[in-house]
Amino acid sequence: MYRQVRWKLGLAAAVLIGSPAYAQSAPQAGVAGTAATTVDPVAIQALRSMGNYLKTLNSFELRSKATIETNMENTDLKVSLGLENTYRVQRPNAFFIELRSDRQYRQFYYDGRKFTVNVPRQGFYAAVDAPPTIGDLIDAIYEDYGIALPLSDIFYWADAGTPTEDVRSAVRVGYAKIGGVDTDQFAYRGDDLDFQLWIARGSRPLPMKIAIINREDPIHPSFTAELTWNTNTRFAPSTFAFKPPSGASSIQMARLDSQEK
Template identity: 35%
Template sequence: MLQTKLAPGLLALALAAPFAYAQSASPEPAKAVAGAVNPGAIQALKDMGAHLQTLNRFTVSTTLTGERVLADSQKLQHSAAAEIDVHRPNMLRAKMVSPRAVREIFYDGKRATISLPAQKAYSTVEFTGNLGELVSKLEDHYGVELPMADMFLWGTPAAPLDKIESAMNAGQDFIDNDLCDHYAFRQGNIDWQIWITTGAKPLPRKLVITNRSDEARPQSVQYFDWNLKPTFKDSIFKFTPPKGATAVELRSLEKKGEGAPK
């Protein structure tokens, strides 16, 4: 699953001749060939996923800038942010903030809770699976998407490697002070680029998604910041309803579809 649903996109700043920060051990960027899949680019995703699966306690935050395309092709830019605290295999807290809403997700290994603080409402479902299973459960059964959900799928059989139609090594760039390998992929009507830190501990630092099904080519850009030595306590994963909050049912997609034509 590639997170194309988080935002329609952002107009990325493209450099006519991007700098490549060469190192003696760095692979040479592949030449762009339509439909070609560079095995090294695929292996980079596998290595990143394998490393992500080794992270037991971490905090990752993201800022997202995207585009909405109007009927006359004018683009409107919007932004959002999210932060996730994780203690594998089965504890998570996420907070998503946009101008329209604030949403929080808590998972303590026994139950998952979705909270809307501004509306003073929350929904809780019983669940005991790992974080990858939680991602699938929330989306498949309830239509709820966890921010940065791919972090829990890369390095597992659910990673969408078999759907990649072209892959290339696009060189190197700095994201803040981190030297990153830059890769570009094509998947159906989606082009996406990822910047992964170099070295033995590869982490995603930037993601750009372009929607080619729209002639306006809307894009989204996400930056990721990592804290691999967080100081949070496990008590943060347990949801305690604030005073005045109301519990509401989180209806499954199956229930919503009951009685509908099949």
């Protein structure tokens, strides 16, 4: 399942963690554009090089500042939502993720045995038993609980490299400086998504910016994030172990299959 949605998670999760008052509307009539068909081998190789480098990172901290462009429920009125994320990752089996949007605040803990969602503002948390690796966990929480973390693609790329088999178009746009880093901007098209990556030049080809547009929805919701990396860091085990705050209440994490009954 995770392999099938690997280019969708950044956008889907960004919409999910926004306010429930904001959601994609029902499909509307529109005019389909003509897809580009150019596949530049330089752009494909950039994807592969980025994925190969991410596979060498055993521990990293990632901070992102993102903007979600979507529409208000049952209207075609576009709105922008802000989102800031912090990821502390110890591969292959631990992470702490903090997400702050204009509407919500969430923390996610994974220590190789338990996955916990903490909601500090409301004073409750939910924990479930977890599989032994980050990749397996991301599969499980998406399939069982409908939880898709923004930039989950990063975890997949760090495990298996970046996918190229579903790319229908790939071009190099040109040079850009992102956060003081020299990058090359690339644009790609899949079956129903357009995405762009700004990849650092040199021996550390990290993704410094990512942008995703959902062409399948006539509203064309989008997710754009600038990324700041620290690849020279180590974490204590306590970073990933959740300790309930005083007064916090434990609740049950709702499974998708139970909601369908």
